Amino acid sequence: MIIKIIIALILLPVLIHYSIKFIKHKSLYPFMPFKYNFRRRRITFAKTLKLLDERNAKVIIETGTSRKGLKATKTDGAATIVFGKWAKQNNAQMHSVDISEHSVKGAQKEVNNQQLQDFVKLHLNDSLEFLKTFNKPIDFLYLDSYDYSRKDVKIQKKSQEHHLKEFKIIEDKLHRNSIVLIDDCGLPGGGKGKTVIAYMLERGWKILINAYQVLLVKEESLS
Numbered sequence: 001m002i003i004k005i006i007i008a009l010i011l012l013p014v015l016i017h018y019s020i021k022f023i024k025h026k027s028l029y030p031f032m033p034f035k036y037n038f039r040r041r042r043i044t045f046a047k048t049l050k051l052l053d054e055r056n057a058k059v060i061i062e063t064g065t066s067r068k069g070l071k072a073t074k075t076d077g078a079a080t081i082v083f084g085k086w087a088k089q090n091n092a093q094m095h096s097v098d099i100s101e102h103s104v105k106g107a108q109k110e111v112n113n114q115q116l117q118d119f120v121k122l123h124l125n126d127s128l129e130f131l132k133t134f135n136k137p138i139d140f141l142y143l144d145s146y147d148y149s150r151k152d153v154k155i156q157k158k159s160q161e162h163h164l165k166e167f168k169i170i171e172d173k174l175h176r177n178s179i180v181l182i183d184d185c186g187l188p189g190g191g192k193g194k195t196v197i198a199y200m201l202e203r204g205w206k207i208l209i210n211a212y213q214v215l216l217v218k219e220e221s222l223s
């Protein structure tokens, strides 16, 4: 009897530990293998994938690429690979731009590894310069470039201004059914999206999900 109690006392914390881990694990299964945990982005990634299907997206733009490939699903998000995979499955084209050679090299490695090269093009450039030259209608715009800071207010402002500038440059390439997702919004100071979201809300955009990421579509596309 005592041995059974001792075994139970040993096993209980292990069971609790793995149960908590399981509950906290936010996968995009079956779209992505179960082992990848997308944490706070799962809700918005899942809804975006659904919208991409429904709206038959063909052109995707991401600012700020997945520098760590699929290694950073919990931290950076790994959006280049997630939406790149969707692009491959749906014969769409994704363009991801990044100012850092290191980031582009890191992303390219995983793009090649996943055999997404024909569907994901990585551009080494400042996002503002790249967006100025992009001249096709955009179905899905993902803003996630200029790194934000939890503490440094100057960096916060610069990041927010940068994301607003990105949006303003590319705004006229967005259409009735375009989808916009902005990363790192649920942070002190309002996150990357604070300024651009305020701008969008005055121009007929509606927030579909307001979480760590903010997902927006045009109000007219909902009627």
Ligand SMILES: C[S@@+](CC[C@H](N)C(=O)[O-])C[C@H]1O[C@@H](n2cnc3c(N)ncnc32)[C@H](O)[C@@H]1O
Pocket (backbone or CB within 6 Å): 062, 063, 064, 065, 066, 067, 068, 072, 076, 077, 078, 079, 080, 097, 098, 099, 100, 103, 125, 126, 127, 128, 144, 145, 146, 147
């Ligand atoms: C958070 S990471 C992007 C993560 C990626 N979207 C993902 O889901 O894994 C931010 C990236 O933005 C890039 N970046 C910063 N400023 C930029 C700029 N002005 N133009 C383009 N990329 C920029 C950084 O080099 C970095 O690789």
